[in-house]
Amino acid sequence: MITLGINAAFHDSSACLVRDGAVIAAAEEERFTRIKHGKRPLPFTVWELPYHAIDYCLEAAGAELADVDHVAYAYDPAPLLKNHAFPLTLPLEPASFTTKQHWTSPWEPLALAYVVNAERQLLDGAPHHIRKRFAGAKSSKHWQWHFVEHHLAHEASAFLAAPFGESAVMTLDGRGELATTSYGHFAGDRYQRIAQVQMPHSLGLLYEQVTDYLGFLHSSDEYKVMALASYGEPRYASQFRRLISISDGRYTVERPNLVELFGPSRQRGGELERKHFDIARSLQLVLEESAVALAEWLHRETGAENLAMAGGVALNCVMNARIRDAGHFKRVWVQPAAGDAGTALGAGLWTDWEARGRVRGWHMDHAYFGPEYSDDEIEAFLERGKLRYRRVRDVAGAAADILAHDKIVGWFQGRMEFGPRALGARSILASPLNADMQARLNEIKDREDFRPVAPVVLEEEAGRWFVGANVSPFMLFVHQVAPDKAARIPAVRHVDGTARIQTINRRQNERYYDLLKAFQARTGVPVLVNTSFNTRSEPVVCTPRDAVECFWTSPIDALVIGSFVIEK
Ligand SMILES: [Fe+2]
Known part of the structure; x- marks a missing residue:
C-alpha cells in the first residue's frame, strides 16, 4: 500500500x-x-x-x-x-x-x-x-x-516514528488549524488524544513574537533566540511568567505589548544589547519551565515511561534537554523534522x-530520506564543469586527512536529510580542536558570531565526551561537555558549557561513521564540528550542482562529494 x-x-x-x-x-x-x-x-x-x-x-x-x-x-x-x-x-x-x-x-x-x-x-x-x-x-x-x-x-x-511501543505524546507549535498544543497516549494499536490547547493561547506564538521583537525572522530564526539566551541573565523572567498561566495541561498565554514592556524593538541587523540577551534568556527559561510543567502533568495523566514530541517548538533542544533532565519520563524522543x-x-x-489496521513494524532511526547521486552522475557533472578533482578509494581517510590539517570540508554523501538539521549527508565539517573554528565557520556561513556550532560524535564515545549522552542521532538535545574533555574540543562548547550533539553509529551512515573513526585515528578525538551545507538564507544543498556552487562561492577549503575530492 x-x-x-x-x-x-x-x-x-x-x-x-x-x-x-x-x-x-x-x-x-x-x-x-x-x-x-x-x-x-x-x-x-x-x-x-x-x-x-x-x-x-x-x-x-x-x-x-x-x-x-x-x-x-x-x-x-x-x-x-x-x-x-x-x-x-x-x-x-x-x-x-x-x-x-x-x-x-x-x-x-x-x-x-x-x-x-x-x-x-x-x-x-x-x-x-x-x-x-x-x-x-x-x-x-x-x-x-x-x-x-x-x-x-x-x-x-x-x-x-519513535522507537517506543508505548508513549505519551506532546506536540507544541505556533498553531495548526486551531490547536497550538496536543497531548495523547499511544499504546500498541491504540492512539488516544487526551487534550488540546487552542488559539489564541500558544507558547510557540509567544516565542515567535519575541523573535520578531528581537529583530529576527519569526517561524525561522527562533533557534537564534535560543542561542542568544545562553549569554543572558533571566532578569525579565517574572514579566514572562505573569503572561502564562498553567493549570494541569491547560494553559493560557496573554500576548504582551513588548514595546510597552521592554522599550523599542531591535531593528533587523541592529546592535545587540545586554537587554536583548536578557530578554531571550528570560523567555527561554519560562518556556522551559512551562514545557516541563506540561510534561509532568502528561506523565501523571498517562503513566507512560516514554515521551514522543514534535511541533516546531520541539526543535528547541535546550527545552528538550530540560524535559529529559526533569526525569518524569525515562526516555524522550523528538521527531527530527x-x-x-x-x-x-x-x-x-x-x-x-x-x-492497514494499525499494524506497525517500522521506526525512524535515521533521517536520510532525500535524493542521492551515484558516482557516475557526480563525475559526469564535474566533467561537464571542467572541474579539477581526484577520485579516492578511501573517502573517509582522505577527508580525515584534510580535516586533521584544520581545513573545512563540504561533505556531500548519500541521501539528503529530511528536516532542518544536517546530519552528515549535506554537512560542512571541521575540526573541533581549535577554538577559532566557531568564528571561521560563522564567517563562511555569514552567521551571527553568538551562534554556536554543534558536534557529531561516535555513538560509542558519546558518554565519555558529553555528560549523560548515549544515543542522540538528530541533534535535538544539548549535553554538557565533559569537564575533562572541554579543553580538547573548544570549538563545539557553547558559552554555557553545553553542546547540541549528534551521535552516529555505522548502521545509520557507514561513510560518516568511518570518517569520525579516521579522524579519531589521526587526532585521538572522535568528534567533528557539523553544520549544515549552505550559506546565509540558502536552503541546505541538495544536488551536486548546489554543492559545487556553495563550495566555490564560500571559503570552504575542500569538497568531498561521493568518491571525489576537490580542493581549492
Ligand atoms: Fe505545526
Missing part, C-alpha cells in the same frame, strides 16, 4: 511516501526550488507547493501516480468551519475561548487564508494544484483523499497506519 503525505498548508511544504508502514522517501520543497522555507517574497506571502518533492518521492519509490492508494493532506479545514463535527474530544479547550469567537475577527489570519485558499483547500475534496497533478492517475486507479488535522500529523510524526515539514511524514504514517 502506498500513501503519499503532503504538507502544503503554510511554510516548509514537503512530501513523504510511506509504503506498508515504512517511510521510503521524504523531502522539503525548498531543497528543489532553492527558496528557503518555500516562502516567496512577493508583496504578499505565497507559499511554494510541493510539486518537486512529490515527484521526487514517487521516483525514489519507483512508483507512479497510478500506484498511489492514499493521499494524506496535513491540514484539515473542518476544525475551522462553524459548527463543525470534529471527531476528537477537546476537554481542555479553555471555556472562555470557542471556535465561534475565533471567527468573529475578520483579521484572523487563518480565516483569511482559508477564504483565499477555499478552492485550493476544498474543491472536489482536494486542493486544485494537487488535483491537477493527480488527474492522470484517475483513469487507472482512484486514490483516496484524507485531510489529517495539522496537530494529529505532528503527533503521528512523533509516536509512529519536528517543524511543519514533518507533518507530511506524520499525515502519511497516520493514514497508512489506519488503512
